[in-house]
Amino acid sequence: MKIAIGADHGGFDLKESLAQSLRLQGYVVVDCGTFSDRSVDYPEYGVAVGESVANGEADTGIAVCGSGIGIAMAANKVRGIRAATIHDVTTARLARAHNNANVACFGARIIGFETALDALKAWLETSFDVTSERHLRRVAQLDGL
Ligand code: RB5
Numbered sequence: 087m088k089i090a091i092g093a094d095h096g097g098f099d100l101k102e103s104l105a106q107s108l109r110l111q112g113y114v115v116v117d118c119g120t121f122s123d124r125s126v127d128y129p130e131y132g133v134a135v136g137e138s139v140a141n142g143e144a145d146t147g148i149a150v151c152g153s154g155i156g157i158a159m160a161a162n163k164v165r166g167i168r169a170a171t172i173h174d175v176t177t178a179r180l181a182r183a184h185n186n187a188n189v190a191c192f193g194a195r196i197i198g199f200e201t202a203l204d205a206l207k208a209w210l211e212t213s214f215d216v217t218s219e220r221h222l223r224r225v226a227q228l229d230g231l
Contacts, residue, residue, distance in 0.1 A: 087210075090144035092118035092135040093194075094128035094157065097150025100194040100202060104148060107203060116144050132160025132191075136167040139188050147189035148206070154193030161189045168228060173197060178205040182212035186225045 089108055093101035098120055105115045118134035120126045128151045135147040135157075147169075151157035154171040161169035169189035170181035173196065181187035190209045192202050215221050 087146070088114045088116060088144045090116040090118055090135045090138035090147040091149075092131035092147075092157075093120060093150035094131055094152070095120060095123045095125050096128075096152030097157070097192065097194045098123045100192060100199060101148075101150045103199050104150070104192075104202060104206060108206075128156045129160040129163075132157040132169070133164055135189055136161035136164030136169065140164050140166040146210070149189055149191045150194055151191070152193060152195040154191040154196060158189070158191035161191065166229070168225070172202075172205050172209065174201060175204050175208040178208040179212045182209055183215045184218075184221050184224075185228075186214035186221070 091101055091105050108115050116138055119131060132149050135149045138144040139147040149157040149161050158169040158171045161167050167189055168185055168187045169191055170187040171191045172178045
């Protein structure tokens with residue numbers, strides 16, 4: 087499984103830690119930057135992660151900024167992307183099962199590494215609930231917007 091990951095300066099340290107953990111678990115990581123803690127603008131990195139997922143290069147995406155909000159807004163500008171800001175295992179599970187979210191966004195100033203790692207594990211282990219007609223209908227409506 088290929089995972090695209092990107093961050094601005096506010097999310098750089100958490101991105102590096104999550105990427106390292108994913109590589110150790112055997113995932114292929116596509117690093118969309120940024121590559122230092124020098125100040126950058128989060129839209130570029132949210133879009134880079136979104137495009138990597140939307141064009142099929144990666145199976146899922148992770149985007150990190152200070153709050154997990156701005157970079158989610160940016161990723162959601164890419165057609166086909168359903169980016170969700172994830173705070174814990176529950177939001178990770180619901181975003182996947184109900185919303186078929188394909189980019190997980192984290193706020194490095196909001197949650198710590200262990201919480202992010204637990205949430206990411208839940209994200210990777212949860213599939214979209216395709217048995218639910220209502221979730222299928224609602225996500226189809228989202229994609230039609
Ligand atoms: C950068 O200072 C900060 O604004 C950014 O990481 C993010 O929180 C934006 O939503």
